[in-house]
Amino acid sequence: MAGGHPRERTSLIVTVLDEAGTIEALLESVAAQTCPPDEVVVTDGGSTDGTLEALQRWSSRLPLRVVHAPGANIARGRNLAIRSAMGELIAVTDAGVRLEPVWLEHLQTALTDDAEMVSGFFRPDPRSTFERALGATTLPAVDDVKPEAFLPSSRSALFRRHAWQHVGGYPEWLDYCEDLVFDLALKRAGCRFAFAANAIAWFRPRDSLKGFFRQYYLYARGDGKAGLWLWRHGIRYATYALAVTLLWRRSPAAWLLPLGVAAYTRRPYERLSLDGLRPLHKLYALALPPVIRFVGDVAKMLGYPVGVWWRLRKAWTSRSSS
DSSP states (O other): OBTTBTTOOEEEEEEESSOTTTHHHHHHHHHTOSSOOSEEEEEESOOOSSHHHHHHHHTTTSOEEEEEOTTOOHHHHHHHHHHHOOOSEEEEOOTTEEEOTTHHHHHHHHOOTTOSEEEEEEEEOOSSHHHHHHHHHHSOOGGGOOTTTOOOOTTSEEEEHHHHHHTTSSOTTOSSSHHHHHHHHHHHTTOOEEEEEEEEEEEOOOSSHHHHHHHHHHHHHHHHHHTOOHHHHHHHHHHHHHHHHHHHTTOGGGGGHHHHHHHHHHHHHHHOOOTTOOHHHHHHHHHHHHHHHHHHHHHHHHHHHHHHHHHHHHHHHHHHHO
16 A cells, blocks of 8 residues: 555556666566565666566566667656556666565555655665775765655655656756756655655665766766756865865875865765675775775766766757757
8 A cells, every 4th residue: 555545556667778687686676575566667778688588588477568768868768667657656766776575565655645755765785895885985874864855866766656747757868867856856846755764775886996986977977967066066176176285285284184084984984894804805995985985076076067068068059049
């Protein structure tokens, strides 16, 4: 039962592109749900690696349909899946995750009659020491979340179809950060959000600094395209500019920089578990949070202006053609 209406159908929608290595784990976890969805609608963006064959094999075990949309970005893929879905409630997750068996049950339970969106939660599912450190450094713990301000990732969320329709769906002009822009549109429209801390989607962090750098570069580029978090990015530029200035001038105040690094990495170290690691791996894990923070910040500082420039060019082109 969701929101007090037992007859409300729930559709789970997913977008995929070349996910042959991860799609089985996701579908296994969907099949194990204590409250299974009425249907699963998957938009495929043009997979060539066996993803479609895997989906075909699962069509006999799940009420699964595939929407073929080669070249579609994530936002368009989600919108196409929702348009094709029959449910009034839309659950959303991503390829590359596995869901707790009670994931959908907790989302549905949290969707009260006066709420339009439920934020689930997500946790790292690391396979290496680096991935463990990356998850601890970049992902919040439940204790870090303020439910009234939390903006859900679309790897773990449930919302009402009419809310999606009201804001015009996911923004298809964005290739990254589309879920945050969607969340903010719902907020501006006055939609109420709920938080389901136990609706957990497990996902694997990036397995290398190179992959992490690219991920955060693209996220920041998406922020710039959407005009998000100007002050947050501005503070980052100012902080690094101050640090470089203090070091360049050999200012006595530069001795305060290690204290700043310690404060910046305090929460990642609190979240970092060393259980089960060998001594050398523990040292490796302990060395990583400052490196990860720095690499992520550089990626953001490079990606954000690229997105801003894209937005300015788009605005200029629109004015010129009108």
